[in-house]
Every structure is written in structure tokens, then in C-alpha cells.
Amino acid sequence: MAKWTLRAALAGVAALLAGAAMAADTVKVALILPMTGPFASTGRQIDAAARLYLDQHKGDLQGCTVELTTKDDTGTADVTKRIAQEAVVREGANILAGFGLTPLALAAAPIATQGKVPMVVMAAATSIITEKSPNIVRTSFTTPQAAYAMGEWAAKNGIGKVVTLVSDYAPGNDAETYFAKAFEAGGGQVAEKLRVPLQNPDFAPFLQRAKDAAPDAIFVFVPSGVGSIVMKQVADRGLTAAGVKLIGTGDVTDDDILNNMGDVALGTITAFFYSAAHDSPENKGFVEAFKKANGNMRPNFFAVSGYDGMHAIFEGLRKTDCDPSAEKFVDAVKGMSWTSPRGKIAIDPETRDIVQTIYIREVKRGEDGELYNIEFDQIPDMKDPAKAGK
Amino acid sequence: MTRVETGAPPAAAPASAAALLRERARWSLFDLLFWAAALAAFFVFPLRLPLLTEIAILGLFALSIDLLLGYAGIVSLGHAAFFGAGAYAAGILAQHGWGEPISGLAAAGLVAAALGFATSFLVLRGSDLTRLMVTLGVAMMVLEAANKAAWLTGGADGLNGVVMDPVFGVFEFDLFGHTAYWYALAVLFLCFLAIRRIVNAPFGLVLRGIQGNALRMSAVGAPVNRHLVAVYTLAAGFAGIAGGLLAQTTQFVSLDVLNFQRSAEGLLVLIIGGSGVLYGGLVGAVAFKLMQEWLSNITTQYWQFWLGAALVLLVLFARGGLLGLARRFLRRRPARSERGGAA
Structure with a gap:
């Protein structure tokens, strides 16, 4: 026993010394996600997708293997920061990935800079994140992308007057701003801008006000789990019956919970970057493999972001011959483009943010009887409008 | 009551309040071991x-x-309202260029203490249940205020751009967390000394009396309300310092410093360790975090289940928390180990 411990200690020291000297054989990726707490579903989706990618591409890289460790940050910013710090200094993680919410990503950003490690953001969607460290790359989306696309489409398609209803926090305010910008630029009129508290929201009084304004449509942005409550209340308040359309970003009709919302969700029009019903061979393969590996759970937009994040990591390493140092890796990922399950995507070489097609979708019943976001229109190659100066 | 100047022999019951306090304030083997372990x-x-x-x-x-x-x-x-107030105070100061840590920490404590003083009058009213509701309500209000005041606090995005100066102008906050640990440990130790002094002063004895029977204490002539206001303010101040420490060492503040969960976690930690014995919170924090770390490494998704199970067992079978358990264990065979090191 004592011998064994001694040997293990020696091996540890040797590994430490060797690790500094030569290029890493194992590239360690710390996947930091909320696996418990109110945002656990985000973590579950990304974790499942990242592991799926790893399984499918295990032997793909010559010269190194990728090792993935999932860590639970409970959705609390100081814990995220501590875990990121420990991952870098203690476990020698080469790449940080995950980050379920904006504050979590922002808390970890200084670690990416100080520790000189790349940080692949697979969820958090506020525009500013990629500006907080030169080592950040994002493979999910930005809220303005979706909201701006919705505004543009609505103005062009016979919707003249809209009431916006958003959760009162930064992403909600982002959504409200960029929807209104695009919509008003297209000649539409935002009759009222309503903000609902993020904690314990009661939508009834707000929806009544929205109804009184008699708009053509109501634009909704809420965090993904809250979508079903809004949906029910919109129907209950008789907005649907009064002919008011429900439009929004795809967070409202999250694939993870969409099917459980029932008929009230039918006809909802959203703008977003991914639907599990996206019609392409890449996506069919992805959805099938994902469901098979995860007890028939449907992948949502977080899953595809995690999957693409892993792809960026693999392709980045391929280009740098397994060198995960921030300068080389981030340089390699800049400007990269590929066909993801969601369609064609690219990493903007200037902002390190994602460039992708935003689809306009309507909730319908699919062939298997389940509810899906069916895509019927698209705005291709959309950069983050907040950074593009729109 | 006769005054006894010399300390009573350790094993016998102290003969006066002063002697009792001295006896309590004495450093034991346990104290030394605990802080040596921390170092x-x-x-x-x-x-x-x-x-x-x-x-x-x-x-x-x-x-x-x-x-x-x-x-x-x-x-x-x-x-958590006070923890958060301190965190935001320290964070906002540093964000606006006042990066000196020690004065920042003092400011954090003062802001939190001021908030504690202001709200203490609400807490004085009513019984335990009312207090639960009032404290909960105050924390929710502070959380919502911080959320709304996004121009100051960064709202749901959190407070960015917190840059700290080196401690004493020498020790930079480094990536390995060397400075952060020494700094946090030193502050913890000083606060511990202060709190120990407070509870082992006559003031602390009056508090214990109030805890036992507030009505009788006021009959004795102790100003119950004034004492409660004072202790509430003090506790808020110390929580504020803890919050300030968090803001300074992580150089980031987000709304979850004010969350209900934060309050609950603090309470939980205290109950794990044992309340009313000073070391309860510290031992509880060590046990809770290590358990959390260990369990969440084993099962990333379901660690809360096992943590919950451990807590239920602990509360059922270890009254008085870990320290209570340890004390009972030591007391069961006191003959051999003359005086055990229970705090």
C-alpha cells in the first residue's frame, strides 16, 4: 500500500513536469454547467450532447485524446468562478466549456484571460459575453440575433401593431430592444412594452393590458422553462380567441418541454436557430443518436450548442496539432465554418461570436403526433446585431 | 452574589458570572488544533x-x-440580505476605482450593519414565525431592489469589472488563490476573535438570557430590545464582511449573493455544525463543503439527494450538530482523557 502511494506520488510529480515540457497527449476539457437547481435542464442537455459528440468522434484526433469532465456549478456565479479556477490550476484543464447563464460566463471570463485557456461558451446568450475575454468563443446564440430576426420578419409579414412582453432582466431587455429596433425599422408599431418580474411571475394582469391594446401580435421573451405558463395564460385570457398572434424567440417553445405544452402552443411563431424538426440529414442523425443515448429525450437548442461546441474544440485542436494554448486555439477557431445539425454556421473572426441562420418557425404537430417547431422561412448568415451596430 | 476574583478550578462549577465568562473565554486545545489545521x-x-x-x-x-x-x-x-449588501458594497467600490481591500471590507461591514440596524426594528416585533416572514420579506425586497438597480449592480448580468489592489499594497490576488486564502483566513480569525469577545462579555450573557426567556429578562431589568437591535446590527455587519470577502476574492458579484438559497445554506451549515458554540458554523462549513464537493464529484446530477439524506440523518441522530455529537462522544468516557478538547 505504502509502495503504491509512493509510486502514485512520483507518477504525479513526473506527470506535472512532463506536462509542462511537451505537448499534451490528453487535452482536458472542463465542462462547467448547472447540473442541479432551476437551470439543471440546460446542463443536462449540454452534457448529454457533448458526451454524444465525444462518443462519436473518440479516435478522430491524431496525437491526442480529449478528456471531458463535467462539473456542477449549481447555477451560482461564485461557484462557477471557483470551479473554473480550480480546473485550471489544480486539474490542469486545457479548455473551459459550458456556462449555462450570462452571469456564470461573465464570472469565469477573467479565469480564461489570466489562465490563458480557451473558453467555449455553449449556452449563455447575452451579447457582451464574448467581449469580456479574448479567449472566449461562443457556439450557442445571442438573444438579439433571435429577437432582431423576429422583428424583421413580423414587419414584413402583415403584422402592424405589437405589444412586447419580456422577463425583466438583461436578456429580456435585450430581446425587447432588438425586436423593437428591427420591427420599427420595418414600419411596425410597438404599442406597449411590458416587463414582468423574473421571480414568481404572474402574467395575468400584463396579458390583460396587452389584450386591451388590441395588437396584431404579442411578442414574448421568457426564460425557457416559463414558456408553458405563458402559453396557457395567453389562451386562458382569450388572446388567441381575439385573434392576437403569439410570436417570440425560440426560448418560449423550447423543444425540451414543447410537447408537454399541448394544443395551446399550436400556431405560435418564433425565430430561433435550432429546431429538433430541422430538415437535414445531419440533424436527423443527431436527433436519432441523441434520443437513443438519452432515453428518448429530445435535444433542444442547448444540446445542439453543446454538440457544436465540442465540434469547435475538436476542429480547433486538429488545426493546431493538439495545441490547446489560448492564442493558437482561438486563432484556429476564428473564421471556422461547418455544417451543424442546425444548418450552416461559422465563428465570426472579429467577434469570436457565432454567425448562423435564424429560422422562422410555427408550432405544429409532426408526423409522430408530437409538437414541433416547423421551419418555414429563414434569415441566413446572421451576425450578432448588437455587435454589428444595428 | 459574592465576587470571586480568582478563577474557579476547571472542573468545578464557576462561582460567579465573571468567572463563568473567563472560563468560557479560555483557549482550549481544540482552539489551537482548529486554527493550526486551518493554517x-x-x-x-x-x-x-x-x-x-x-x-x-x-x-x-x-x-x-x-x-x-x-x-x-x-x-x-x-x-443573505446582509451578505449581499456587503458583497455589493465591496464590489461597487472596487468597480469605481476604490480597490484597496481592507477599507473596502470595512465599508462592506458598515453598509451591511447599517441595513441591519434599519431593519432590526421590524424584526423586534412579533414571535418566531413573524420574524421568519419579516426577515424573508426584507431579503426578497433587497434582492428585487438590486435586480432593478441595474445601473448600479449590473442587475441579472452581475457586477463586472471588479479590480482589486494588492493586500497591504504587496500581495496581489493571484490565480492560485494564495493571497485570497490568507486574506480570508485572517479576516475570519479576526472576526472570530471579535465575536468570541462579544459572546463572552456580559452582553453575550444577556443575549443567552433573552434566548431563554425574554419576558423574565426584561423583568430583571435588562433592556431586551436594545440588546436585540445591537446583536442584529452586529450579525448583519459580520455577514456583510463575509459578503465583501466573497466579492473581493472572486472579483465578481451576481444576484445570487442575495438569494434565499444563500440564507438557507448558512442556516443549514450552522445546524450541521451545531449552533450556539461559535465553532459550529466553521465546522459545519467545512463538513458541508467537503461533503458537497465529494458527492458532486461522484454523482454530478444527484448529489443533492445524498446531501439531503445525510442532513436528515444528522438532524435525527446528532442533536446539536457535529460538535454536539463530538461532545457527547467525549463525555461518554471522560475518565481516561481527563479533559477532552470539546469547545
């Missing part, structure tokens, strides 16, 4: 310093709750 941790686990720092901060937070719950008998579900 040794730096050298034994040089790569786990961020976790150790977090434990120290949580410990200080639990200690401040102990002052309320363990000594004055005030049950609070909203102590």
Missing part, C-alpha cells in the same frame, strides 16, 4: 485554495448567523 491546510492542499477560501467565507457567514440564532435566539431566513 496547515494551506500547505497540505496548495491546489485547493479556492475551495478553502469559499469554506472560510461560508464559515464566517454561518458564524454571523450563529450570533443571531445560537445566542440571541432570532431565527432568520433572510440573512
Whole structure:
């Protein structure tokens, strides 16, 4: 026993010394996600997708293997920061990935800079994140992308007057701003801008006000789990019956919970970057493999972001011959483009943010009887409008 | 009551209040061991310093709750309000260019204490249940205020751009967390000394009396309300210092410093360790964080289940928390080990 411990200690020291000297054989990726707490579903989706990618591409890289460790940050910013710090200094993680919410990503950003490690953001969607460290790359989306696309489409398609209803926090305010910008630029009129508290929201009084304004449509942005409550209340308040359309970003009709919302969700029009019903061979393969590996759970937009994040990591390493140092890796990922399950995507070489097609979708019943976001229109190659100066 | 100047022999019951207080304030073997272990941790686990720092901060937070719950008998579900107030005070100061850590920490404590003083009058009213609701309500209001005041606090995005100066102008906050740990540990130790002094002063004895029977204490002539206001303010101040420490060592503040969960965690930690014994919060923080770390490494998704199970068992079978358990264990065979080191 004592011998064994001694040997293990020696091996540890040797590994430490060797690790500094030569290029890493194992590239360690710390996947930091909320696996418990109110945002656990985000973590579950990304974790499942990242592991799926790893399984499918295990032997793909010559010269190194990728090792993935999932860590639970409970959705609390100081814990995220501590875990990121420990991952870098203690476990020698080469790449940080995950980050379920904006504050979590922002808390970890200084670690990416100080520790000189790349940080692949697979969820958090506020525009500013990629500006907080030169080592950040994002493979999910930005809220303005979706909201701006919705505004543009609505103005062009016979919707003249809209009431916006958003959760009162930064992403909600982002959504409200960029929807209104695009919509008003297209000649539409935002009759009222309503903000609902993020904690314990009661939508009834707000929806009544929205109804009184008699708009053509109501634009909704809420965090993904809250979508079903809004949906029910919109129907209950008789907005649907009064002919008011429900439009929004795809967070409202999250694939993870969409099917459980029932008929009230039918006809909802959203703008977003991914639907599990996206019609392409890449996506069919992805959805099938994902469901098979995860007890028939449907992948949502977080899953595809995690999957693409892993792809960026693999392709980045391929280009740098397994060198995960921030300068080389981030340089390699800049400007990269590929066909993801969601369609064609690219990493903007200037902002390190994602460039992708935003689809306009309507909730319908699919062939298997389940509810899906069916895509019927698209705005291709959309950069983050907040950074593009729109 | 006769005054006895010399300390009573250790085993016998103290003959006066003064002697009792002196007896309590005496440093025991346990004290030395505990702080020596805290120092040794730096050298034994040089790569786990961020976790150790977090434990120290949580410990200080639990200690401040102990002052309320363990000594004055005030049950609070909203102590995070003060933790958060301190965190934001320190964070906002640093964000606006005042990066000197020690004065920042003092400011954090003062802001939180001021908030504690202002809200203490609400807490004085009513019984335990009312207090639960009032403290909870105050914390929710502070949380919502911080959320709304996005121009100041950054709202749901959190407070960015917190840059700290080196401690004493020399020790930079480094990536390995060396400075952060020494800093947090030193602050924890000083606060511990202060709190120990407070509870072992006549003031602390009056608090215990109030906890036992407030009505009788006022009949004796002790100003119950004034004492409660004072202890609530103090506890808020210490929680604020803990919050300030968190803001300074992580250089980031987000709304979850004000969450209900934060209050609950502090209470939980205290109950795990044992309330009313000072070390309860510290031992609880160590046990809670290590257990959390260990379990969440084994099962990333379901660790809360096992943590919950452990807590239920602990509360059922170990009244008085871990320290209570340890004390009972030591007391069962006191003959051999003359005087055990129970705190």
C-alpha cells in the first residue's frame, strides 16, 4: 500500500513536469454547467450532447485524446468562478466549456484571460459575453440575433401593431430592444412594452393590458422553462380567441418541454436557430443518436450548442496539432465554418461570436403526433446585431 | 452574589458570572488544533485554495448567523440580505476605482450593519414565525431592489469589472488563490476573535438570557430590545464582511449573493455544525463543503439527494450538530482523557 502511494506520488510529480515540457497527449476539457437547481435542464442537455459528440468522434484526433469532465456549478456565479479556477490550476484543464447563464460566463471570463485557456461558451446568450475575454468563443446564440430576426420578419409579414412582453432582466431587455429596433425599422408599431418580474411571475394582469391594446401580435421573451405558463395564460385570457398572434424567440417553445405544452402552443411563431424538426440529414442523425443515448429525450437548442461546441474544440485542436494554448486555439477557431445539425454556421473572426441562420418557425404537430417547431422561412448568415451596430 | 476574583478550578462549577465568562473565554486545545489545521491546510492542499477560501467565507457567514440564532435566539431566513449588501458594497467600490481591500471590507461591514440596524426594528416585533416572514420579506425586497438597480449592480448580468489592489499594497490576488486564502483566513480569525469577545462579555450573557426567556429578562431589568437591535446590527455587519470577502476574492458579484438559497445554506451549515458554540458554523462549513464537493464529484446530477439524506440523518441522530455529537462522544468516557478538547 505504502509502495503504491509512493509510486502514485512520483507518477504525479513526473506527470506535472512532463506536462509542462511537451505537448499534451490528453487535452482536458472542463465542462462547467448547472447540473442541479432551476437551470439543471440546460446542463443536462449540454452534457448529454457533448458526451454524444465525444462518443462519436473518440479516435478522430491524431496525437491526442480529449478528456471531458463535467462539473456542477449549481447555477451560482461564485461557484462557477471557483470551479473554473480550480480546473485550471489544480486539474490542469486545457479548455473551459459550458456556462449555462450570462452571469456564470461573465464570472469565469477573467479565469480564461489570466489562465490563458480557451473558453467555449455553449449556452449563455447575452451579447457582451464574448467581449469580456479574448479567449472566449461562443457556439450557442445571442438573444438579439433571435429577437432582431423576429422583428424583421413580423414587419414584413402583415403584422402592424405589437405589444412586447419580456422577463425583466438583461436578456429580456435585450430581446425587447432588438425586436423593437428591427420591427420599427420595418414600419411596425410597438404599442406597449411590458416587463414582468423574473421571480414568481404572474402574467395575468400584463396579458390583460396587452389584450386591451388590441395588437396584431404579442411578442414574448421568457426564460425557457416559463414558456408553458405563458402559453396557457395567453389562451386562458382569450388572446388567441381575439385573434392576437403569439410570436417570440425560440426560448418560449423550447423543444425540451414543447410537447408537454399541448394544443395551446399550436400556431405560435418564433425565430430561433435550432429546431429538433430541422430538415437535414445531419440533424436527423443527431436527433436519432441523441434520443437513443438519452432515453428518448429530445435535444433542444442547448444540446445542439453543446454538440457544436465540442465540434469547435475538436476542429480547433486538429488545426493546431493538439495545441490547446489560448492564442493558437482561438486563432484556429476564428473564421471556422461547418455544417451543424442546425444548418450552416461559422465563428465570426472579429467577434469570436457565432454567425448562423435564424429560422422562422410555427408550432405544429409532426408526423409522430408530437409538437414541433416547423421551419418555414429563414434569415441566413446572421451576425450578432448588437455587435454589428444595428 | 459574592465576587470571586480568582478563577474557579476547571472542573468545578464557576462561582460567579465573571468567572463563568473567563472560563468560557479560555483557549482550549481544540482552539489551537482548529486554527493550526486551518493554517496547515494551506500547505497540505496548495491546489485547493479556492475551495478553502469559499469554506472560510461560508464559515464566517454561518458564524454571523450563529450570533443571531445560537445566542440571541432570532431565527432568520433572510440573512443573505446582509451578505449581499456587503458583497455589493465591496464590489461597487472596487468597480469605481476604490480597490484597496481592507477599507473596502470595512465599508462592506458598515453598509451591511447599517441595513441591519434599519431593519432590526421590524424584526423586534412579533414571535418566531413573524420574524421568519419579516426577515424573508426584507431579503426578497433587497434582492428585487438590486435586480432593478441595474445601473448600479449590473442587475441579472452581475457586477463586472471588479479590480482589486494588492493586500497591504504587496500581495496581489493571484490565480492560485494564495493571497485570497490568507486574506480570508485572517479576516475570519479576526472576526472570530471579535465575536468570541462579544459572546463572552456580559452582553453575550444577556443575549443567552433573552434566548431563554425574554419576558423574565426584561423583568430583571435588562433592556431586551436594545440588546436585540445591537446583536442584529452586529450579525448583519459580520455577514456583510463575509459578503465583501466573497466579492473581493472572486472579483465578481451576481444576484445570487442575495438569494434565499444563500440564507438557507448558512442556516443549514450552522445546524450541521451545531449552533450556539461559535465553532459550529466553521465546522459545519467545512463538513458541508467537503461533503458537497465529494458527492458532486461522484454523482454530478444527484448529489443533492445524498446531501439531503445525510442532513436528515444528522438532524435525527446528532442533536446539536457535529460538535454536539463530538461532545457527547467525549463525555461518554471522560475518565481516561481527563479533559477532552470539546469547545
